[in-house]
Amino acid sequence: MVPATHYAKSGDVHIAYQVVGDGPIDLVLVHGWISHLEYQWEDPALARFLNRLASFSRLIVFDKRGTGLSDRVAESALPTLEMRMDDIRAVMDAAGSNRAVIFGISEGGPLSTLFAATYPGRTAALIMYGAYAKWIRTDDYPWGPTREQHEAAFNAYEKHWGTPIGLKTLAPSAANDERVRQWWAQFMRIAASPGAGITLYRMNVEVDIRAILPTIRVPTLILHRRGDRLQPCEGARYMAGQIPGAKFVELPGDDHMLWIGDADSLLAEIQEFLTGETPMLEADRVLATVLFIDVVQSTQRATEIGDSRWRDLVDNYHQLVSKEVARLGGRVVNTAGDGVFATFDGPARAI
Template sequence: MPKTRYARASDGVSIAYQVIGDGPRDLVWVPGWISNVEAAWGEPTMARFFERLASFSRLILFDKRGTGLSDSVPDAELPSLETRTDDVRSVCDAIGSEQVTLLGVSEGAPMCLLFAATYPARTTAVILFGGYARRLQAPDYPWGTTMEQQQAFLEEIERDWGGPVGLDSRAPSKLRDARFRENWARYLRQGASPGAVLALTRMNAEIDVRPILSTIRVPTLVLHRSGDRVIPVGAGRYLAEGISNASFVELTGDDHLPWIGDTDAVLGEIEEFLTGVRSRPESNRVLATVLFTDIVGSTQRAAELGDAAWTDVLTAHHARVRDELARFGGREMRTTGDGFFALFDGPARAIRCALALVDALRLLGLEIRAGLHTGEVELAGDDVEGVAIHIGARIAGLAGTGEVLVSRTIKDLVVGSGLTFRDRGVYMLKGVPDQWQLFAAAIN
């Protein structure tokens, strides 16, 4: 993680910032809503996104005053757009940057536009992702939030702050990812207090920079996902139409956060806009065995035991699974309440681990099922992607109580391992082409 430093604003407030990379262009990341420059590196998807940006720029990250690691301010004195613009200038002065490209996300977009209008000589370009000119709807601006939606969101913050607030609209593709949900909730907690985020959200609702759009004279790239659930894509088109030197690129997907979803498309557009070329990200594809497990009848057991007792059972379950993963060299990728997804570099070890889990968890009064497949996956830090993962999950869904079900691929790879297999027939796996012959594994 880069070292956190502090710039002193004109009124004495300290603004936390980090610098990463040594590219020829200074790129200032202007966050939307709230941020924490150090907590960001704890979320692998965000860390990879920043590292890729830093591969072709000198990337500057900062926390707005009143958020993250910057000085806190009274809720009634949270900064206006003008003050936030001055804070960006203070950070640029602190690192000796005379000209910058601004990359604004969501609420960061109006701030970038005001900076470009106020300091055109210091702005080489502007990039906006999921941005807007006005937050609330108006008779002549249908793409904003209604007053009812705004009030509902404020009530959600008051009621649920500390949890993954707003995740359903900001990263719907990660809604069922327990690890990401936990990281998002932690990032929000470390980004702002409940009072501060309420005041900030109310203040952001008043933003309207439509009058300055025609004054922007620097090259501008507007990126927006077609299914964005926070800021409709029409808001992005409005920005591009109002800025004379703007290009608009509509991307597929419905995640509002740029570091989630098809990030290669986002990063490729940004890199090409800044450098004129689009490099291909390095691939880290390996052959691996995926293991999926879940507890059979978990919903019924939870209802019978009650919340407190079921939580104790899950704690014991998780501890036993992690012990067996460590014993057989498995790598935990995610947990989904009562299930695990793990990765192995050898199929025989993965099967033996699954069989050991069936026996070990039965001693706790739990029955599980498991599914395994070996195929090519792409490693990306703490995350993994690939069709093999979907195949493994589908196989697990077909396994019976206490059964370890594997693909034909695995059976053929472990010949001579001392494992035995019973043919379970041929199946169609949802969303996966072709027919798949599956086998129940056991130890000879």
């Protein structure tokens, strides 16, 4: 079920937000570059991630101005970090939250850090994932892309907005998954216009919150995947070294999208940080026997009897094989042409 969407007023702008769960901790999730409150629930992995957060908190999630269901603003007047910080405060007020954990993802990290420094009394803790203090390479910050690399990315995104562009960087482990590709392409189209998306991207590149980091005085958890292709892990280590008492957790994986890959380890770190309890992780690996069946000389046989007749035979064949696989406790994973790909819990049943 998609949670109800509400609106908070921040100045003259309406900010869309949702509240999920009723846990003892208020947790404000600050998305990255672009977002869409209702379409995010269409992705099973992202929906699962959000529901897990809501299982131990009262989760408050919102679309920043200029994206998703919040008011769109003129591209010539896109918001600064300070304006967006006020949007967080407005959403908290509307949701009846006096004090909350602020959880910033990617570009949401600098925004969350600014809020924690400005409103420490309303910030119970700060969590960042895949975040950065600065996103352009300089002599004293050698981990970001160069300005020339960013310009090439601006042009590519503008040319291919609304396609699966960027997934090889954002989620390499799922970049060839057609469902993920279609979801991401539509997500881009409904979350922001091409012009707004590129303008926000340009704004994010100019962010530099390094001077703010030593002023943070709330408990801080910084999570980062070791092989993140968008935001190098060195930048996260730098932030952890600048924020007094910050806890830094480096996790395996290459995906920048936090709900792709091993999301359970991320969730476990967040839950332990906020509640002091270490959750039991579900096993995500099993020992299985893989069976692949292929009909010998099927192409020759199809030519002899005709494609239409051959397709009917293959359909009947797939139905018979599926029944037999199920009878023996297996599962058909995929079919391609006359091939069948199935898994069993042991070799004897597969044979």
